[in-house]
Amino acid sequence: MINPVTLNRVWNYAKRGLKMAPDFALGTGGEAFEKSLREAVRGVKGADGKYVGGTGYKNFWTKLKNAFKASEAHNEQLIKQEGGFWKAMKKNLTDIPSSVSKAWTEGATAAKAAGKSGLWGSIKGVGKTLGTKMPLIGSLLFLAFETPNIVKATMDGGIVDGGAELVKAGSRAVGSMAGFCIGQALCPIPIVGGIIGGLIGEWVTSKIVGKSYSEKKAEQQEQAQKAMTQGFDTGTTNPFAMNADQYMMQQLQMAMMQNPELFAQYYAASKA
Numbered sequence: 001m002i003n004p005v006t007l008n009r010v011w012n013y014a015k016r017g018l019k020m021a022p023d024f025a026l027g028t029g030g031e032a033f034e035k036s037l038r039e040a041v042r043g044v045k046g047a048d049g050k051y052v053g054g055t056g057y058k059n060f061w062t063k064l065k066n067a068f069k070a071s072e073a074h075n076e077q078l079i080k081q082e083g084g085f086w087k088a089m090k091k092n093l094t095d096i097p098s099s100v101s102k103a104w105t106e107g108a109t110a111a112k113a114a115g116k117s118g119l120w121g122s123i124k125g126v127g128k129t130l131g132t133k134m135p136l137i138g139s140l141l142f143l144a145f146e147t148p149n150i151v152k153a154t155m156d157g158g159i160v161d162g163g164a165e166l167v168k169a170g171s172r173a174v175g176s177m178a179g180f181c182i183g184q185a186l187c188p189i190p191i192v193g194g195i196i197g198g199l200i201g202e203w204v205t206s207k208i209v210g211k212s213y214s215e216k217k218a219e220q221q222e223q224a225q226k227a228m229t230q231g232f233d234t235g236t237t238n239p240f241a242m243n244a245d246q247y248m249m250q251q252l253q254m255a256m257m258q259n260p261e262l263f264a265q266y267y268a269a270s271k272a
Contacts, residue, residue: 016072023075025139025174027089030181032074036067038185067185089136096133103129127191138180138198139173146172146212153213161213168209175205 023029040063043054075085082088103125111121130137146169154162179201180194187193206212211219 020072020075021170021174022085023078023088024071025170025177026136027075027078027085028092028136029071029075029078030177033067033071033178034181034185036070037063037182040066041186042188064182092133092136099129099133100126139177142173142176143169149212149214157213165213168212171209172202172205175208176202179204 020029024033039054041054041056041060043051045051078088079085082091104122107121107123107125108118109121110125112118114121146165150162150165150169153165176198180198182201183193183195183197184191185193187196
């Protein structure tokens with residue numbers, strides 16, 4: 001029997017997770033999570049490009065929980081500051097062009113001040129800015145890709161099946177972004193760590209929530225096709241491995257597949 005205290009704790013974590021999931025997948029909550037985890041593990045990046053103050057993977061589970069709390073606090077502050085999550089997300093989307101333009105200018109200025117190529121500085125600045133937007137862009141692309149699957153499930157199975165697919169898609173998006181942020185925080189190579197972490201996060205989440213509607217339908221069609229193929233003779237059947245009736249029946253089935261009008265043609269010929 002499950003301990004009531006444990007059950008209550010799991011329920012509280014689930015409620016907190018659901019509350020912050022939209023901001024984590026579609027907002028800027030992932031940035032707060034990534035920043036907290038990166039600084040705890042690798043430290044703060046100094047002017048020389050080196051990280052100082054990190055304690056590595058020691059007490060990593062505690063670091064993950066603290067990063068979750070940082071994202072949770074960020075979410076609450078965002079709602080108060082912007083008047084709601086959806087308003088904040090709209091602002092996060094619409095300010096991408098201005099953020100990229102600003103990063104291009106500031107990157108070039110900083111690089112020239114350090115005696116380096118202004119163009120390379122601009123590229124680095126833009127890359128860093130787009131890196132912070134990757135969770136949002138990736139989640140939107142993921143959900144857009146899943147939309148036809150959700151619509152198909154709703155049309156075939158109704159609101160319940162469509163809602164189940166929506167929950168699955170949302171869970172996989174959050175899992176993917178969680179993996180992306182962890183990969184970004186831990187890997188010293190920008191974007192690469194995020195992509196690897198995102199793939200792992202989506203894979204783990206898909207194992208928990210189950211296969212999507214389209215994946216299940218594809219498997220059912222494949223199994224039906226295999227069953228149909230196994231039921232007919234394709235020319236490789238050994239006639240001596242079965243009795244005459246079985247062999248003749250399979251040959252008749254094969255002939256009917258090749259010419260569905262076989263009986264009608266035979267009947268017409270017999271009347272001629």
